[in-house]
């Protein structure tokens with residue numbers, strides 16, 4: 001249930017409370033019991049709706065967190081020949097390039113040269129093969 005659904009459930013519950021108030025408890029016990037049953041169901045729907053909204057908000061917070069981290073890490077990387085690298089204090093690339101496929105998904109996975117013929121760089125996460133890439137030495 002989304003926010004609109006939750007609000008509709010609360011509105012339905014409030015409507016039932018209003019109807020309950022208007023029932024003459026002395027004469028309409030059966031009707032009162034029916035309305036209380038309806039109210040219980042409406043409140044149960046509301047509770048489920050709020051729980052769904054809370055879960056959706058939690059997921060959005062996690063996504064925002066992940067994107068913030070990806071953005072921060074993107075700021076501390078440098079691009080060379082279409083690949084992103086970690087950078088030293090001078091802004092020069094160091095080490096092996098990040099996998100561009102995983103980077104698109106916000107995952108910073110370093111590629112590494114494999115032991116295959118030609119030593120193609122591969123991503124340990126998505127297994128993509130990038131062929132021969134440039135590694136930069138660590139310098140101050």
Ligand SMILES: [Zn+2]
Pocket residue numbers: 099100101102103109123124125126127128
């Ligand atoms: Zn990858």
